[in-house]
Amino acid sequence: MKPDDKTIERVDVAICGGGLVGLTLGVALARHGVSCAVIDPAPPEAMTSTEFDGRVSSISLGSKRVLEGIGVWPGVADQASPILEIRVSDNNSPLFLHYDHSEVGDEPLGWMVENRRMRAALLAEAAGLSDLHQFTRVGVAAVVEAGEGAEVTLDDGRIISARLAVAADGRRSRIREAAGIRVMQWSYEQVGIVCTVHHERPHRNIAHERFLPAGPFAILPMTDNRSSLVWTERAARAPEFMALDDAAFLAALSDRFGDFMGALEVVGPRWSYPLSLVHAERYTARRLALVGDAAHGIHPIAGQGFNLGIRDVAALAELVVERRRLGLDVGAPDLLAHYQRWRRFDTTLLIAMTDGLNRLFSNDIAPVQLVRDIGLAAVNRSPSLKRVFMRHAMGVVGDLPRLARGEPL
Numbered sequence: 001m002k003p004d005d006k007t008i009e010r011v012d013v014a015i016c017g018g019g020l021v022g023l024t025l026g027v028a029l030a031r032h033g034v035s036c037a038v039i040d041p042a043p044p045e046a047m048t049s050t051e052f053d054g055r056v057s058s059i060s061l062g063s064k065r066v067l068e069g070i071g072v073w074p075g076v077a078d079q080a081s082p083i084l085e086i087r088v089s090d091n092n093s094p095l096f097l098h099y100d101h102s103e104v105g106d107e108p109l110g111w112m113v114e115n116r117r118m119r120a121a122l123l124a125e126a127a128g129l130s131d132l133h134q135f136t137r138v139g140v141a142a143v144v145e146a147g148e149g150a151e152v153t154l155d156d157g158r159i160i161s162a163r164l165a166v167a168a169d170g171r172r173s174r175i176r177e178a179a180g181i182r183v184m185q186w187s188y189e190q191v192g193i194v195c196t197v198h199h200e201r202p203h204r205n206i207a208h209e210r211f212l213p214a215g216p217f218a219i220l221p222m223t224d225n226r227s228s229l230v231w232t233e234r235a236a237r238a239p240e241f242m243a244l245d246d247a248a249f250l251a252a253l254s255d256r257f258g259d260f261m262g263a264l265e266v267v268g269p270r271w272s273y274p275l276s277l278v279h280a281e282r283y284t285a286r287r288l289a290l291v292g293d294a295a296h297g298i299h300p301i302a303g304q305g306f307n308l309g310i311r312d313v314a315a316l317a318e319l320v321v322e323r324r325r326l327g328l329d330v331g332a333p334d335l336l337a338h339y340q341r342w343r344r345f346d347t348t349l350l351i352a353m354t355d356g357l358n359r360l361f362s363n364d365i366a367p368v369q370l371v372r373d374i375g376l377a378a379v380n381r382s383p384s385l386k387r388v389f390m391r392h393a394m395g396v397v398g399d400l401p402r403l404a405r406g407e408p409l
Helices: 018-032 061-070 114-126 174-178 238-242 246-257 305-325 333-361 366-380 383-393
Strands: 008-016 038-040 056-062 080-082 083-088 094-099 110-114 131-138 141-146 149-154 159-167 183-199 206-212 215-224 226-234 264-280 286-289
Touching: 008 018, 008 305, 018 038, 018 061, 018 114, 018 131, 018 305, 038 149, 038 159, 056 061, 056 080, 056 305, 061 083, 061 110, 061 305, 080 215, 080 383, 083 366, 094 141, 110 114, 110 215, 114 215, 141 159, 141 174, 159 174, 159 305, 174 286, 174 366, 183 215, 183 246, 215 246, 215 333, 226 238, 238 246, 238 333, 246 264, 264 333, 286 333, 286 383, 305 333, 333 366, 366 383
Parallel strands: 008 038, 008 159, 038 131, 083 206, 159 286
Antiparallel strands: 056 110, 080 110, 083 094, 141 149, 149 159, 183 226, 183 264, 206 215, 215 226
16 A cells, blocks of 8 residues: 555454564464454564674474464574573572473473574565565554454554454553553563673583572573573663673673683674563453563563563464454454463463562572572472473473464464
8 A cells, every 4th residue: 555545454453563473473363364464663674684683582392383383483493593401500509400301302492593583484474475464664553443343543544454453562562551551560670681602612502590699691502602691780780881892891791601611702782671570460452462572571581571472472363263264253352351361370470480580589698599599409309390390491381372282273
């Protein structure tokens, strides 16, 4: 349509937000005969950039199954670095927790994938789907209920009519706010500093989670002898580290990283973001569903934020596809109520876990450190308990959608 054409585009689902979660939902729906629009204010070239921007996602086994089920995983498989082991330690304590994928099966515990690779694979799959309509370089001005559906008005005046609108526009979701959905939120008074390093020695596909007094320091294995770092620092000190020149920044990073992988070199950009919790009081309104960070933004301590969003996608896609096949309303109140019940428990449980772990470990109080170190050692000596925790981290427990179980829709 031309920019001045106000003709209504009619689809089953209008997805407001074209990031990884929104685009994944669009592909999942369109592959199964559900017509949808994905609206993204970013220009196409921003989504197809081949330059590494430092952003990487942790993909659980459950999420990998979803991506396989919608045809996206083959496009990233050769660039995905498997996580075969995870080593959890508390500062300089000799006690630790060690996870090994072989204790729960043949599949890795997870994978690290550059976001640019994921975007490219999603866009390649989207290009072949006639039921997926992409609107780029334009934002959403309003979403309103209109009869038996919703009308999404774009910034340029065009209107998309849908049976269901989906907010996939991030933690500061304007769609959520306009719908009057309140959020529970607080700041952790921490900042996540993210960068990628190349190291002299191989990482052997081992992820490290080190708990330091300021917060967790994660070393996550990537391809080409690189690791992604998520360095949690107190908010008052983070600007000081970000302002350092390259040599001084590397020295500060190396103090925390250690020398077990030899010489380090920062490759690609470094960036930072404030850490907070955002949880919507409900995930739906009339003719509207929230997915991804629009519904829940959690602490990165376990690397599960993107995986939560993928489970939202799998659950909502399953409900919508079933209704569409039956010729029923894909935005009906009972469908939205089902989605709300299905996703609320999983998310609340993970929020409680990540929030509790961060509060427990982000301090140097001696009695607390003693208790948590004994706890790490106790879990490490209990194979059955370790398997439970590993399967949770792999996203293969609970009331899973079909795609997350490796089953077709």
